[in-house]
Amino acid sequence: MAEIKTLAATVRSGTGKGAARSVRREGNIPGVIYGGGEAPMPITLNYRELNKLIYAGHFLTTIFEIDIDGKKERAIPRDYQLDVVRDTPMHVDFLRLKAGSRIKVGVPVHFANQEAAPGIKRGGSLNIVLHTVELMVPADNIPESITVDLTGLNFNDSVHIQAIALPANCTPVDRSNFTIVTIAPPPGGAAAAEEEAAAAAAAAAPAKGKK
Template sequence: MANVFEFVAEARSAAGSSAAKVVRRQGKVPAVIYGGSEAPEMLTLDHNELLKHLAHEAVYSHVLDINVAGRAEKAVLKHIQRHPSKPVILHVDFMRVTKGHALKVRVPFHFVNEEVSVGVKKGGIVMHSMSDVEVSCIPSKLPEFIEIDMANIDLGSALHLSDLVLPEGVEIPELQLGHEHDQSVVQIIMPRAAESSDDAEEATEE
C-alpha cells in the first residue's frame, strides 16, 4: 500500500452531545479511537483536513496513522457520521490495529474491462449490486481494493462473492455464514427496451 494517511488529532476530555456541538462550532470534528488493549480515547480533528483525507478512496481501506500530541497509533476507519444534507462530517470512529491480529474492513471493488466484456458486446448492460465488501485479514495483507475483471462475463451471467479472486490471506467473512449469503456482486443484463422490442416482435409473429 503506497499511500500513507496521517490524521493529526487532539485529545479531548468533555463528552456528550453538548460538548460535541462546541467542538463542531470550532470547525473541528469529534472522534473516538478504541480497540486493542487500551481504553477508548476521545479526540478532535480539523474538519477541513479530514475532508481532504476522505476525498481519497484509499483512506477507507488503509491502516492509518493517528497522531495525538506526538504519539502515533495505527487504526482503521470504522464509521463516519455525515450530515444528511450538508458536506459536513459529524463524528468519526477509528479502531486500533494490532500487528498480527486479523481485522475487518470494507474494501471497494474496482471493475475493469466492462466496455469490452462479452455480454456488453452482445448489447447487455452492466448492473452492479455491490460496490464494496467486508474482508478479514491481518493489517499487512489489507488490500486497497479488489479488482473484478468483467472481460469474460456473458449476457445473463452474474458474479457472486464466491467467484471473486482474493489476495492471499484475505477472506470474506460473510461467505462463512452459508451459501445463502453468497450475494451477487455484478451481472450483465439485457436492457428493458430491448426486451420489450423482442416481446413485441414475438407477439406480432403470433
C-alpha cells in the same frame, strides 16, 4: 495494500455532548480511538483536514497513522457523523489496528476488460449487484480493491465471489457464493440482439454481382 496516511490530533480532555459542542465551536471535530485492548481515547481533529479526507473518497478503508501529541496510533475510521443540514463532519470513530489482528472492511469492487465481454459488445449491459464486498482482512494489509475480470462473459452470465482470486488472508464475511455482477441482455432479449447484429452485417456486406 491500502495507502497509509498521516493525521494530526490532540487529546480531548472533556467527553459528552457539551464538550463535543465546545470542540466544534473552536472549529475542530471531536473523535475517539477505541479497541486494541486499550481504553477509548477522546481526540480533537482539525475540521478542514478531516472534511477534505472524508470527501476525497475511500475514507472508511484508509489506514491512518494518527499523531496524538507526539504519540502515534495506527487506526482506521469505523464511522463518522455528518450534520443533517450542512453535510459537515460532526464526529469520527477510529479503531486501533494492532499487528496480527483482523478486521471487517467493505472493499471496493473494480471491473476489468468490459471490451472483451461478448455480451456487452452485443448490446448487453453490466448489472452490478455489489459495488463493495465485506471481507475479513489483516489489519496491517488491507486491500485497496478487488478486481472482477469480465472477459468472455455473455448474456445472463454471472460472476460469483468464489470465482474471484482474493488477496492473501482475505475471506468474505458472507460464506455463501453470492453474485457480484451479471450481464443483462438488451431490451427485447438475446434474439433481438442477434437480429440486429445480422442486419448490421448484411448492410455492411457488398451486394452480390457489384464490383
